Amino acid sequence: MSSPRAEVGETWRGRALRLLLPGAVLALGILAWELVVRVNGIPPYVLPGPLLIAATLVADWPVLSASLVVTLITTLEALVLAVIGGIALAVLFNQSRLLEYSLYPYAVILQVTPIVAIAPLLLIYLPQPAAVLACAWIVAFFPVLANTTLGLRSVDHNLVDLFELYGASRWQVLRHLKLPAALPAMLGGIRIAGGLALIGAVVAEIAAGAAGAGSGLAFRIVEAGYRLNIPRLFAALVLLSVTGILLFFALSLVSHLALRRWHESAIARER
């Protein structure tokens, strides 16, 4: 019998195209941007060219990198807390219907109320770093909660019967059946939560911006806007985007590594 494990991955050509095409689009876009700025003589306080932004990024690196670290730490803290909180709540809801009925609506309310509207309130009641963290957590935890809840429910009923037949305890059902079955949905939720944690942190920083003490990237953006230091504003924006992209890829990688042995989403289709 031939190996059942032979998996035909993506071809080199396909992989190269997937990297080259977006790269080419980016290069073309940057080139066009630079040309438009130069040909029309647009002043940098209206629209800086990509070269100037790159130069600013290098020149302002000490300030910007310090801000990046602040925002990044807030984002990661919020993400970790969102993952812990979301999964813990989902497991609690799964174990107790009463608890789910009592609390789930409030989780939804927290989610649908725009964070921009809550942020100023939180800034009144909490010290600023805690308020920023709380904002980021509020937006990030819900997808983890919702997806994990869905995942815990999407268990093959026959497998539940099988566990019952062998007299499995609640804990055994959770540990050996429900949590593994929920893993793909859970990881999907975490991937969304990563991006949202960053957004939450940025929103809270902007809301806090006027209040002063912040020094995250979003704060730099607001500050640079006030000072008409548009190249620095763009440079900070670039850093934020890159952070978001890296976060997304890192979480996708985690998801892939966790699921690659068994889940359809992580396995290349054989052709």
Added chain:
Amino acid sequence: MSEAPTTRPPERTVRAAPLVSLRRVNKTFANRVVALNGFDLDVFPGQFLSLIGPSGCGKSTVLRLIAGLMMPSSGAIIWPQGDDRPAGATREIGFVFQEPTLMPWATVFDNVHLPLRLAGISHAEAKPQVMETLDRVGLSDFAAAYPRELSGGMKMRVSIARALVTRPKLLLMDEPFAALDEITRFKLNDDLLALRESLGKTIVFVTHSVFESVYLSNRVVVMTPRPGRALTEVAIDPAPRDGRFRTSARYLELCRVTSDALARAMADDRAA
């Protein structure tokens, strides 16, 4: 030459004590569907018993009641040889579902290990037993494979191995081969009979295939459509099951008798 096959009313003569008896069992679901109405059945040790009937006649319900996954609305399920246990929480029953019902995140080994693991037997302790069971179903080379890497027939073998690994007294099988192609089904039929030879298991096998029931069992119980009752049964003689049995006159005759009984069960329902 053996005697002509006959049908007769559900068996009541007392031989050995039955392994499990269902007495006047009724089952009505929450949506008021009456699945079983006055269902009687004795399963004797060592029997390969097939339950056959049109879909929706409550065949699967019978298995789930025996397994303790469901409680009867009225009537009794009696285990004369054992304590008066609620059948759940017992490792004396193996269950094979229509689907392989494997955990996709676990290897073949871990899937078969599951019933032992739930009983607190560690990976290392269970290893000889799991490997021996995998060997019985011809999958010892695939212990480290994941279910998605296996064919439909192989997945079903894993499912059977999982049911056998606790060495249960009673094996319940709910249309296990219904979703498989005919070639695979025939092969698994023969493998199941070979397993039974070596294990001496009591098997209750639900199927909607007359041919499969006659080939596998030594007793076929024909059920009426909803609400299900045991209408009649056919005793199948233990001729050797080899390639020629499927085309023998005896086999075809038994199939005809069983088909007639099934047709009567359907007609009975229409008349009622």
